Amino acid sequence: MYVSAKVATEKCIGCKICLSTCPEPNVFVYIKEEKKVQINEGRCKGCGLCVTVCPKQALSIGS
Ligand code: SF4
Numbered sequence: 163m164y165v166s167a168k169v170a171t172e173k174c175i176g177c178k179i180c181l182s183t184c185p186e187p188n189v190f191v192y193i194k195e196e197k198k199v200q201i202n203e204g205r206c207k208g209c210g211l212c213v214t215v216c217p218k219q220a221l222s223i224g225s
């Protein structure tokens with residue numbers, strides 16, 4: 163079991179940097195209508211890369 167990254171949706175500006183940074187396939191899903199990303203938690207390996215690149219500090223791992 164990996165600890166998944168989470169999105170603070172209210173902070174996300176939909177820039178998709180996380181989406182292109184994540185090394186795992188199909189973890190981030192871009193929701194066009196909302197212009198925000200969601201995380202498929204079952205696919206996240208908890209590597210933490212996305213947390214370091216988000217310009218809005220919208221991503222976190224753990225509590
Ligand atoms: S923690 Fe790693 S695997 Fe999980 S969403 Fe972020 S970049 Fe992808």
Ligand code: SF4
Nearest residue numbers: 174175177178180216
């Ligand atoms: S990098 Fe941050 S602000 Fe940009 S889409 Fe991902 S979660 Fe949203």
